[in-house]
Amino acid sequence: MSSKLLEVTDLKTYFPVRKGLLRRTVGHIRAVDGVSFAIRRGQTLGLVGESGCGKTTVARTIVRLIPATAGRVVFNEVDVLSADKNKLCQLRKDISLIFQDTYGSLNPRMTVGSIIGEPLKVHRAATNGPCLRRGKLVPAKAGITEQVVALLSKVGLSGDHINRYPHEFSGGQRQRIGIARALALAPKLIICDEPVSTLDISIAAQILNLLKDLQQESGLTYLFIAHDLTLVDFFCDVVAVMYMGRIVEQASAEELCRNPLHPYTRALMSAIPQIGGCPRHRRAASGCGIPSGLNPSVGCTFGPRCSLWLGHPCSGAGPDCLSQMPPLVESSDRKGHFVACWRVSVPA
């Protein structure tokens, strides 16, 4: 077994833009444009970026909820993107998801017991007694109810909650239900898509601690998607910063926060309102809004917002910034720190 549980190589997801009466494809939105990363077993990789940068699309492409345009995803030595139905069924057991919206991701008409029990039923990991299926007698496994109660207590809810409906719970409790459902099939990888961004501060801390405890108990691997750098710094081992469908910087959490190299990462960090910092201080400018993914400019996509580029004409952009997208390369003086910026990676 290799130490890498998930390896993504040059993943691309393009969405066609259709126009006109015949809905002809007139262009593509490059939601994910050549993303590569790997997660080791038991590790947590954080994916950070502003809304619309493609981080959720990466997650959805990995689990094949969205078809990939190009690239390779290897999970546990299985090629995900070319997996057939049977293999995919196994993959769905091994990879599970926790969603941001705790209202939307739980069916309001189902009880907590049936929500958490559904994956067990679908994957026949448990039945409520011996039953006939396709003419064969399926022997009883540990009952669904017992398993659901065990899962509930694992995420800090009581077994009495099993017959209640999602609306009877607070946001934090609902997220715990979502986590219990994700844990139901004992997955190897959990993709957490902004799991705490809708929760209150004190509740978010509880949920993050819970996720950490679960990781220590059962050696889970997380892909943690967030827009908040402080959360990612606390929670993750490795952090990848995404901008416009590409990873622009990747390093260990500690290294990234101590020594951000890419101007975008710096802008993100300086935009975090800090407690105890000088109030109302001015930040490193990060210019106008996000450019559209439909017609990316030639050259570095961050160019129009870049502090090394904008307003610094004399020290300014080399010809490369304007003509070519910089590749993600390891920094020459810092091992394991990857950055995609002409101004940083190419020593003067």
Added chain:
Amino acid sequence: MSAEALLSLENLCVSFFTQACPERSRGAGVVLAVQDVSFSIRKGQTFAILGESGCGKTTVALAIMRLVPARQGKVVQGRILFEGRNLLELSEKQMRLIRGNKISMVFQEPATSLNPVYTVGDQIAEVIELHQNKDALASAPVAEVPPPQGRGLKVREDAVAILRKVGIADPERRALEYPHQFSGGMQQRVMIAMAISCNPALLIADEPTTALDTTVQAQILDLLDNLQEQNGMGILLITHNLGVAAQRADIIAVMYASRIVEIADARQLFAWPLHPYTQGLLQSLPHLGSSVERLPTIPGTVPEPLHFPSGCKFHPRCRIGCTDMRCRKIEPALREIQPGRSVACWYAKGYEKKIKN
């Protein structure tokens, strides 16, 4: 309360009556959404209300705007003094002259607050026309009366000028666009443009940046700062983000379960939080570059408004108060223990002394 206060709330209490137990039956079925809230905002000041969801911070804002839904809710006690007048005693007609004109509000979700079927310019123009240009329109000669489908030229120009003021590029063109053609940050700028179009004395910003990215959040908060510098308006900033409050507010009130538990100058609050709830909130926030394994948390959850605990509402989650009989039985009132610092906790330093005196 000082005379220079722009807005001051005195012992404001707002209740909601649930359907199961209508207003007649007192006790059960009554949600005490806001209890005994008093504070004042001066001109040019930014006052932040900090609290978790459900603590009543938005209800305070709605009460100031007199927008508490009349069927379910009611201001049961207290006074809201704005420029010396009690807003609660005004008629609806008088209130409409203040609402959107002297006090205006920016909401959390710009996408749902804007009308999708009108252009952005039209929506801003509507505010101006309603409040400012009414007389101008009435006295205008017949030839200048605007065509039925459009608004007056002057109003439109005003709308464009305000869009420019809030940092929207190419405002002449963008004024003719619909809200869905704007990004989240730009929509919030439009909301702010609408809110400041009549030069309000007080701007209530209810979680103005919660739905936005951090970089955009910084831009929007900068914009509010700049507008405040120009107009000298007071801002009531409602937020659950400690960082935003720390950076942008002059004075912060921390709310928990319908009451203010602590009021202090922003710097002081974060340097020496007095209430255990404020201390817990500060600790449970991850910091950039700190290498902690686990986040310290406040145990338990925010109590439901129908089933508030007895005594101090924080006691079941408090590390000091959970065993103390007094905390369980008697609710501490908000008391000023130092100039400009108020707290509601039996165990806060200097709290008891104040009672004896």
